[in-house]
Amino acid sequence: MSNKKIGIFVGSLRRGSFSRSIAQAAVSFFPAELEFRFINIGDLPLYNQDFDDDGKPPASYEVFRHAVADLDGFLFVTPEYNRSIPAVLKNALDVGSRPYGHNVWNGKPGGIISVSPGGLGAFGANHHLRQPMVFLNVLLLQQPEAYISKVASLLNEKGELVDESTRTYLKNFIDAFSEWVRTISDAH
């Protein structure tokens, strides 16, 4: 296939974000035909439909919507906040879904990696994130799932993923994700 542009969406704004560390490791395993770009979601004002109804969306919305529309697929790497999706990531989904009839996520392949400093792999975020994807028509990779637990213990002091078994696990996930992007892209 021709090269595909994959947007990376990190669900945490923290400077030392564990999810960003894992995202950086993930893209290091991308095959040559998958290009990646980290998409900034931190400067999008909380979604308010008045913006669109008034025909004056914030400039950051327009930049974001164009950036997403230009992508061929999505990789979401996210922590869990209070057993669900961080607001910053849900906001990005909502901004990209509107105005009505202009859902920029529509029909493209996606994958989810959830990341936790604790023991439960951010399962709650991982699966809550899947429900809006049904409505947004993002075609999600089902298997393998990717839950990263106790993430702090897997990184070195520079935030690089050094745990070998997690590196293998992540590489396998990216292999399946790449194949899934290919499957969905070829079908269109």
Next chain:
Amino acid sequence: MSNKKIGIFVGSLRRGSFSRSIAQAAVSFFPAELEFRFINIGDLPLYNQDFDDDGKPPASYEVFRHAVADLDGFLFVTPEYNRSIPAVLKNALDVGSRPYGHNVWNGKPGGIISVSPGGLGAFGANHHLRQPMVFLNVLLLQQPEAYISKVASLLNEKGELVDESTRTYLKNFIDAFSEWVRTISDAH
């Protein structure tokens, strides 16, 4: 019981928000011993843990956290965005849950009303909202549930709830919610 202060949280920022209309109808059914105050959640920056780690949370966070800490219970009235919780409401939950160990939602009673212009009563928002409440230890009213469908047809041109059967349904919900606030408050 002595008077209880109930915070009303509306999950939409739109000027003509249907959820706010329903919230206003709901509080009109409050018994005398329940005071209410609408809590502003629209000006809270997207949660970033650096704010708290640096010891410099936005002023709006501090105002919000104090306001919530002062409440005796919560009523959430929300639309569904893309089959889940609007980011603005999830953000409010996240801001109130932090910094770690200072969860201002902890141990108080809550209720949920979900509101939709369509036919499915915003079920997806209603139930996704329940999952963070487990972690936040908000003690939720289970029955009756409150799903409002086809909301535009229930309001007059001023946004007032005029549909009689929905008014009865909402009054019954508020009666049960009031009893629940009493149960939980008496136990503490």
Next chain:
Amino acid sequence: MSNKKIGIFVGSLRRGSFSRSIAQAAVSFFPAELEFRFINIGDLPLYNQDFDDDGKPPASYEVFRHAVADLDGFLFVTPEYNRSIPAVLKNALDVGSRPYGHNVWNGKPGGIISVSPGGLGAFGANHHLRQPMVFLNVLLLQQPEAYISKVASLLNEKGELVDESTRTYLKNFIDAFSEWVRTISDAH
């Protein structure tokens, strides 16, 4: 593509099951290259891992597992029981997932139609059913979703779907489902 065999799984055992009525309407819209067969799930004993560990699964398990393994895709038509999946349908998923390493659902396309006599389209069943599909690696159609509300009013006295707008809605769903089966099948 060559003909594909689609299994129809109805989540209710009731003689006059509304879900079975909707399933029968759905298959009437199948294109020629989709064959269908209703798969019996009502006589599967509640899953107990001892059956497999002892090497003595009930005969009905073996029949069921072979039947599912022989399919090219799945259509689930289900009511909601207590805001979630009926046990009879969850049991079928569990039986087909085992013994470990022999998941007969693996890698095939699927679709979900949820059916309710009430107003909320059995949303809770529809979306709870999606979570096991992640683990089972059933590749689910995302859009359109299919929620059927107030089903009794859509059928005639013989249980036939006669409501025209629902017939169109269901036909559109089956068109998308057929296309999805084709996409996934071609990729394998």
Next chain:
Amino acid sequence: MSNKKIGIFVGSLRRGSFSRSIAQAAVSFFPAELEFRFINIGDLPLYNQDFDDDGKPPASYEVFRHAVADLDGFLFVTPEYNRSIPAVLKNALDVGSRPYGHNVWNGKPGGIISVSPGGLGAFGANHHLRQPMVFLNVLLLQQPEAYISKVASLLNEKGELVDESTRTYLKNFIDAFSEWVRTISDAH
């Protein structure tokens, strides 16, 4: 308070069920005023509304419904099957919820412990189980949550919970559960 009768519901039928081991450890921490009884859910035929409509429910349904109606609270201890509730446990919920208007779970306190041989604490079962509880009006303990991971490593060869930190964790959970039963019972 006077003594309360708590039903223990184990979501696995396996002879060597890990969940039953954890349930046995849990009841060993019950205070004197909580009596417990393990409720058999393994011989309930898959729910079929015809049984009730015909006025001929299986004898096991009648025994079960009377047993649950006689309880003052519920403790559910369950594995996860395919990221959701085992069918055997969902079936018990469904049987107890019917016939319409005779929900024997209604208005009583409950708690959930989820148990996994893997690393994610059966989060998917724990939270999926909470959704029917809303409809059934079981008043659930929110905090602490109880997720038991890697359960095989916590038990001795007789299936007794010997891991000290898990024993403490479970005892704390039971203390909070007991207090919750007291709160809800006193309110009625």
